[in-house]
Amino acid sequence: MAARRRADERVFTAGSLYRGAVATLREAGVENAALDARVLLARALGVEGGELIAISEKAVPDDARLRFRKALKRRVNGEPVARILGTKEFWSREFLLSPATLVPRPETETLVEAALEAKPNKGAPLRILDLGTGSGILLAALLLEYPKAFGVGAERDVEAARTARSNLAVLGIAHRARIVCGDWASAIGMQFDIVVSNPPYIPSGDIAGLAREVREHDPPRALDGGADGLESYRAIVAELSRLLTPDGVAILELGAGQEPAVANLARHAQLNVNGPARCDLSGHPRALVLAKSS
Ligand code: GLN
Secondary structure: OHHHHHHHOOOOOOHHHHHHHHHHHOOOOOHHHHHHHHHHHHHHOOOHHHHHHHHHEOOOOHHHHHHHHHHHHHHHOOHHHHHHHHHEEEEEEEEEEEOOOOOOOOHHHHHHHHHHHHHHOOOOOOEEEEEEEOOHHHHHHHHHHOOOOOOEEEEOOOHHHHHHHHHHHOOHHHHHEEEEEEOOOOOOOOOOOEEEEEEEEHHHHHHHOOOOOHHHOOOOOHHOOOOOOHHHHHHHHHHHHEEEEEEEEEEOOOOOOOOOHHHHHHHHOEEEEEOOOEEOOOOOEEEEEEEEEE
């Protein structure tokens, strides 16, 4: 009886919950157990990750403990931390996610870098188009870098379009952007100085072999690039000549090994390839820059 009472009255501190969670996640085979436990615990407690140390001896209220337990269970079941939080950082800003949008990947930042290199005048009143904008990360990052620019995000999924609009509003740049629903650029009749896209590019047959976090939690239509993975590029390069201003550039994200094939498609569509592709931090060719041929 005495032992049971002690168990019931056990005080859970932030530190003890953290240690328990790391052990649970490790046991479940989660790779970054310590980091994930820290991020999820901080969110459940409503503090920043860096503040956990200072409160590690403090008792955690029951509601926060239950929130943490639920989050931990989802992580053990293979859900990525970003999905559990509903947010993910990109280009140093926090973006809302929805089930209709990809979790932003750090390698996609390579496209922003390539844009800044191709169009270094940040004060220019550029027009920017993001094809398949999803949660709006590329459009938003570029509008933040070019404070006089105006942007259009094209998105075929209505729910993703809503998420993009929310993100633009949260970041205070909604007045410089429009999200239009449609298939690629079919609804768009203007020309742009920068066109970016991170299209679905995984060959359909490879999707089953992706990591569980991706396969089960990223929306298939944001991943699936058709039988050879190149379907979206075909659709996009066919439109670029009409969408680019005379000195406009298009910057496309590439999947593994796709640089030669995408460059070829672009050349066949009478575009110049300003190659080689810019590499991401892992050294993979990631951002291919195309221009209109003069
Ligand atoms: N980069 C994502 C992945 O490797 C795929 C996103 C895409 O198809 N554009 O999982």
